[in-house]
Amino acid sequence: MSCPAVLPVKETFFISHGSPTLSIDESLPARTFLKSFKERFMINQKPNSILVISAHWETSEPTVNSIRGRQDTIHDFYGFPKSMYQLKYPAPGSPELAKRVKDVLMASGFPIVHEDKNRGLDHGAWVPLMLMYPEADIPVCQLSVQPNRDGTYHYNLGKALASLKDEGVLIIGSGSATHNLRALGPSKNVSSWALEFDNWLKDALLSGRHQDVNNYDMKAPHAKVAHPWPEHIYPLHVALGAAGEGVNGELIHHSWDLGALSYASYRFPSLNRSS
16 A cells, blocks of 8 residues: 655744643633634645644753653643643644754754653643644654754754755744733733834835844843733744745734733744655
8 A cells, every 4th residue: 555645744833832722711812713724724734744843841952752652741830720631632743744854954054953752732732732632643753942042043943944844844932922921910001112012023024024023132122011021022033944044934823911922822834845
């Protein structure tokens, strides 16, 4: 019996996963967006596997989880409704993809890449995936971010991973366009600093200004307020790098919550490459 042909995945994505309550709160517009993801962007194509770069896995060196069999669902949040801690997303792992991630990164000049054979999926991965692919039947790997490094480093991490798209791997950066938990509140009005940063980021991505995005901390207004720590924006750099130089982003969802939390999410269609 012949194996089905592997279809290349022609785009990468950055998903702002916002609050963990996205897993249960039907009032959040981002839920509707994520539930429609397959029909809007992956119609008639099922990825061979999924690689998620999650803001909620921070390590000093690149690390990929390598799980054989169904993965644990990590409830890495506190003080939320009990029903959230009962949610499971038992997607299979993929030691094969984990090895490919390690190999392509090391071949591209990242000297140390670790494999973690115990860690399951944190909420930066399973919350959006349970809405995007609720069947949990696609193998998933997670890749960590390195908060001690910069945007360019993570962009280059993405460039090294780009070839995986030709192997049918869907690359998703899961973070947040703005992420200052101390600034969140019940206000219906969005903070001016959040609006200005979010609009700058949108303009830079839609205009293909990759270097500006890589240096957002020096270029963007209110960068340190929007991201007091960088772990939630670095998945964006990986997704952008994996798309390729010169790619213009497409804003595919936008909504706000808690006065300063942007759910802006982006698609990065790969440029056609000559054969």
